[in-house]
Amino acid sequence: MPSTPTKLARVLLARAVCLLLGLLVSSVSLAKEAFPVRPVKLIIPFSAGGGSDTFARIIVQAIREENLLQQPIVVINVNGASGTIGSRRVKNARPDGYTIMMLHDAIFTAKHTGLTSYGAEAFAPIAATGEVDLVLTVQEDSPFNSLSELVEYASQKPDELVYGTAIGSPTHIMGLLLEEEHGTAKFRYTQAGSGSQRIVALNGGHIDLSPFSVEEYLRYESTGIKALAVFSEKRHPNIPSVPTAKEQGFDLNAGIRNFWWAPKGTPQEHIDTIAAVLAKAMATEYVREKLDASAISPSVLMRDNLDQEIARRDAAISNVSIAKTDAVPRFELWVLGLAAALLTAVVVRNRQALSAGWYSTESKNLKLPLCIALTFFYASTIALELSGYAIATTLYAFTLCVIVGGFSLPIIIRSIPFAATMGFGLYYLFTQVLTIDLPR
Amino acid sequence: MDLIIPTLNYLCSPWPLFLIALGTLSGILVGAIPGLTGGMLIALSLPLTFSMQGTDALVLMVSMYVGSISGGLVTATLLKMPGTPSSIITTLDGYPMAQAGKPARALGLGICASFVGGIISWIFLATLAAPLAAVAHTLGPFDYFSLTLTALAIIALVEKSVLTGIASGVLGILASMPGTSPVTGDVRFTFGYSQLDDGFKLLPTLIGLYALSEVFILISKKNATPQATHTGRHGMLMSLRDYKNQAVNLIRSSVIGTWIGVLPGIGASIGSVTAYTAAKKFSKSPEEFGNGSEDGIVASESANNATVAGALIPLLSLGIPASVVDAILIGAMIIHGLQPGPLLMNSDPLAVSSIIGACLVANVFMFVFMLIISPSLTRLASIPRYLLTSGIMVFCIIGSYSLANRMFDVFVMLAFGILGLGMRKLGLGLAPFVIGFVLGPIAEENLGAGLMATNGSWAPLITRPVSLVLILLAISLVVWPSLKKRQPPKL
Numbered sequence: 026m027p028s029t030p031t032k033l034a035r036v037l038l039a040r041a042v043c044l045l046l047g048l049l050v051s052s053v054s055l056a057k058e059a060f061p062v063r064p065v066k067l068i069i070p071f072s073a074g075g076g077s078d079t080f081a082r083i084i085v086q087a088i089r090e091e092n093l094l095q096q097p098i099v100v101i102n103v104n105g106a107s108g109t110i111g112s113r114r115v116k117n118a119r120p121d122g123y124t125i126m127m128l129h130d131a132i133f134t135a136k137h138t139g140l141t142s143y144g145a146e147a148f149a150p151i152a153a154t155g156e157v158d159l160v161l162t163v164q165e166d167s168p169f170n171s172l173s174e175l176v177e178y179a180s181q182k183p184d185e186l187v188y189g190t191a192i193g194s195p196t197h198i199m200g201l202l203l204e205e206e207h208g209t210a211k212f213r214y215t216q217a218g219s220g221s222q223r224i225v226a227l228n229g230g231h232i233d234l235s236p237f238s239v240e241e242y243l244r245y246e247s248t249g250i251k252a253l254a255v256f257s258e259k260r261h262p263n264i265p266s267v268p269t270a271k272e273q274g275f276d277l278n279a280g281i282r283n284f285w286w287a288p289k290g291t292p293q294e295h296i297d298t299i300a301a302v303l304a305k306a307m308a309t310e311y312v313r314e315k316l317d318a319s320a321i322s323p324s325v326l327m328r329d330n331l332d333q334e335i336a337r338r339d340a341a342i343s344n345v346s347i348a349k350t351d352a353v354p355r356f357e358l359w360v361l362g363l364a365a366a367l368l369t370a371v372v373v374r375n376r377q378a379l380s381a382g383w384y385s386t387e388s389k390n391l392k393l394p395l396c397i398a399l400t401f402f403y404a405s406t407i408a409l410e411l412s413g414y415a416i417a418t419t420l421y422a423f424t425l426c427v428i429v430g431g432f433s434l435p436i437i438i439r440s441i442p443f444a445a446t447m448g449f450g451l452y453y454l455f456t457q458v459l460t461i462d463l464p465r
Numbered sequence: 466m467d468l469i470i471p472t473l474n475y476l477c478s479p480w481p482l483f484l485i486a487l488g489t490l491s492g493i494l495v496g497a498i499p500g501l502t503g504g505m506l507i508a509l510s511l512p513l514t515f516s517m518q519g520t521d522a523l524v525l526m527v528s529m530y531v532g533s534i535s536g537g538l539v540t541a542t543l544l545k546m547p548g549t550p551s552s553i554i555t556t557l558d559g560y561p562m563a564q565a566g567k568p569a570r571a572l573g574l575g576i577c578a579s580f581v582g583g584i585i586s587w588i589f590l591a592t593l594a595a596p597l598a599a600v601a602h603t604l605g606p607f608d609y610f611s612l613t614l615t616a617l618a619i620i621a622l623v624e625k626s627v628l629t630g631i632a633s634g635v636l637g638i639l640a641s642m643p644g645t646s647p648v649t650g651d652v653r654f655t656f657g658y659s660q661l662d663d664g665f666k667l668l669p670t671l672i673g674l675y676a677l678s679e680v681f682i683l684i685s686k687k688n689a690t691p692q693a694t695h696t697g698r699h700g701m702l703m704s705l706r707d708y709k710n711q712a713v714n715l716i717r718s719s720v721i722g723t724w725i726g727v728l729p730g731i732g733a734s735i736g737s738v739t740a741y742t743a744a745k746k747f748s749k750s751p752e753e754f755g756n757g758s759e760d761g762i763v764a765s766e767s768a769n770n771a772t773v774a775g776a777l778i779p780l781l782s783l784g785i786p787a788s789v790v791d792a793i794l795i796g797a798m799i800i801h802g803l804q805p806g807p808l809l810m811n812s813d814p815l816a817v818s819s820i821i822g823a824c825l826v827a828n829v830f831m832f833v834f835m836l837i838i839s840p841s842l843t844r845l846a847s848i849p850r851y852l853l854t855s856g857i858m859v860f861c862i863i864g865s866y867s868l869a870n871r872m873f874d875v876f877v878m879l880a881f882g883i884l885g886l887g888m889r890k891l892g893l894g895l896a897p898f899v900i901g902f903v904l905g906p907i908a909e910e911n912l913g914a915g916l917m918a919t920n921g922s923w924a925p926l927i928t929r930p931v932s933l934v935l936i937l938l939a940i941s942l943v944v945w946p947s948l949k950k951r952q953p954p955k956l
Binding site: 072074078079083086100101104106107109110113114138139213218219224225228229231240244245314319350351353354356357360363367368374393396397400403404421422426427429431436440443444447448458459460461 | 508602648653855871872914
């Protein structure tokens with residue numbers, strides 16, 4: 026039976042070829058049909074634990090539980106400067122559908138206030154999911170009982186009613202839109218921070234009126250505030266007794282929508298895939314329940330409706346102008362001048378002691394500059410994603426140990442497991458248990 | 466009152482007890498590691514609680530909060546690196562005392578003070594929550610500004626020279642200014658570099674200045690002599706006499722801490738700064754402050770722990786978050802279907818009382834854990850230098866990166882590390898710089914908000930009684946030491 030092994034080999038070879046061909050074919054078709062083949066990064070340009078982050082994580086949870094997408098969506102918080110640090114990163118990301126972002130109306134306001142040079146037009150919109158409706162509130166014992174009474178007063182005595190808001194945020198724009206709609210009314214805008222700070226200021230009488238989301242309003246209602254209007258198309262089911270602005274003659278719809286964006290140039294079919302998944306997630310029982318608890322309207326916009334809505338909001342915002350306040354001096358220049366003066370005084374008074382301190386370096390060894398240089402090199406390696414975090418960190422920690430401790434066998438023996446634990450342990454902890462975006 | 470039995474029932478069952486233990490312990494560890502903070506731990510573990518029952522999740526997170534505020538004192542005392550921002554002030558006296566050969570005593574004072582601070586503020590939380598939260602409303606932006614100014618006055622006091630202290634503090638305020646203005650939202654001092662739009666964040670700045678510069682000094686020392694440390698629990702527990710001596714200080718600092726905790730937008734760091742200033746003012750031996758004063762450690766640690774229960778007061782009674790961690794807790798409540806707000810006490814009284822109870826249990830656990838692990842922690846300073854330095858460096862880097870998933874914060878931290886090294890060499894104090902950096906934006910935001918509301922009038926600063934008193938206090942704090950110096954020393 027000499028031929029059997031060759032036969033077997035031939036059969037095996039044939040099978041292997043078939044398998045390879047099959048793999049090739051299936052991978053080609055995979056590339057065509059099955060986006061995504063790896064995890065999708067969802068950038069949330071606000072910090073973990075905040076409103077946007079919570080909303081996004083609820084959606085992501087529903088997608089995972091219902092198996093709506095064959096790959097996970099990983100939430101990454103890139104917070105700071107009203108969402109612009111994150112939006113800038115997504116704008117410059119590769120348009121392959123694997124980096125997307127959820128950012129509400131701040132994308133319009135950032136451009137309008139001059140924080141960024143780009144707005145919605147720099148992105149490919151995916152969908153809008155959920156709308157946070159805003160209510161305008163005053164103190165319970167305020168003389169105003171309707172939106173028109175309030176706005177009439179603001180028109181007769183302009184710049185007197187103090188409107189508390191986070192300057193430059195969508196809640197600020199809402200007031201400006203109201204002024205614009207009326208024509209002659211004028212509020213005095215003041216920085217009053219987040220919703221939690223505004224409610225304290227409103228209750229204490231430090232501001233006269235302030236907008237809140239419906240969820241916040243429900244939470245704070247019994248602390249002594251009343252709502253004059255809700256700025257939505259229809260009355261909000263959670264507060265049916267509060268009339269809309271439209272009912273009171275102001276054609277305004279200033280709810281905050283959660284928009285999902287992809288970098289410009291992302292293939293339309295990938296955008297459609299994600300949009301469909303989002304729509305399905307929004308329809309799940311889980312999301313409905315959570316949204317109801319947060320009083321967020323579960324509306325979904327896609328395609329043409331979405332484009333129209335974005336154009337409408339963009340146009341509405343460019344109609345208003347944000348007047349720069351002249352009530353606040355430029356503190357930064359005061360501090361700069363003061364710092365320069367004080368520093369000069371310190372240097373003049375202590376020049377001898379200072380120069381003595383500078384040169385009294387007790388040890389002139391190369392260890393420190395070497396360590397600092399190594400650290401910068403390591404940080405740059407990770408920043409440029411030249412190496413994975415685990416490997417780079419292991420090497421870095423090991424080299425640092427050897428530089429500081431000296432090149433001797435016991436130190437090397439103890440450093441290797443230590444460095445490996447740091448590198449691989451932290452990588453596992455931060456990417457698998459927590460969701461931090463470290464280079465692989 | 467009829468809630469006590471079901472609450473005890475809940476808190477004594479194994480799962481919640483395990484969660485409290487887990488939360489407290491992980492909080493202590495994260496708090497003790499420079500570069501990682503409790504806020505980070507809580508925010509990042511929020512998604513992990515999605516599948517838990519609502520009360521359990523909150524109990525876990527509150528325990529983390531309690532643990533993390535306490536853990537910072539360990540590294541602050543032993544290594545002069547505050548593990549969390551709220552322990553900055555503890556370095557001033559804890560480290561000198563540990564250096565003087567009494568690390569166990571220094572840790573023990575901090576731990577006992579933390580515990581007492583936690584308990585006193587917890588009593589306020591359990592009994593006076595609603596009325597205290599209501600008083601917070603009466604304070605306006607000008608009052609907040611004056612309060613911050615009073616806390617800022619300490620920059621003139623912590624250094625030997627008033628001038629260098631103020632100069633360093635003003636530099637700290639300046640360093641807080643690049644980026645988006647907290648008042649107008651305008652971007653300044655960024656020179657067109659958009660990564661700087663968010664300014665320098667607190668964590669990279671703080672750990673750069675304190676932890677990193679200390680690591681640099683450790684590295685450059687030729688032969689680091691591991692100092693003699695007391696390992697045992699000897700001196701760890703405060704004696705009855707200690708409690709008697711510190712009673713006034715403990716109560717005063719805890720009340721200050723609780724009160725600062727109640728106020729929204731002001732953090733645990735201000736609590737410890739203010740209590741420290743007050744303790745120094747009332748002390749019979751103010752010259753010991755900064756050189757290992759027991760009063761200083763006690764004031765700082767009891768006050769920062771008191772802010773935790775203080776911050777829970779407006780959260781549970783009104784649904785108003787008073788701190789960053791509170792804001793995350795609100796998010797957790799909403800996710801888990803607990804509607805935060807004044808009605809929470811009616812709609813879900815058991816959840817509220819369980820959270821309040823968990824805060825107490827977490828304080829007890831914190832006390833026990835810290836006492837158990839501290840003897841081994843005093844050996845922290847004798848860990849081989851090469852392992853300590855490279856470990857801290859790696860933690861500082863990943864901690865800064867995790868703030869916003871970007872390397873910019875890491876480079877900021879490295880830059881402030883080098884700046885901190887230079888300032889140490891020149892003998893400029895780091896504490897005033899950091900205090901200025903932390904308090905500057907809060908002062909600016911409130912003053913700016915006040916001015917916008919009055920359309921540019923500064924008058925309320927002196928026409929509002931609270932503000933006037935605080936301003937006079939701030940002035941006297943700065944002027945008093947220089948007047949005192951002229952007088953002949955009394956013996």
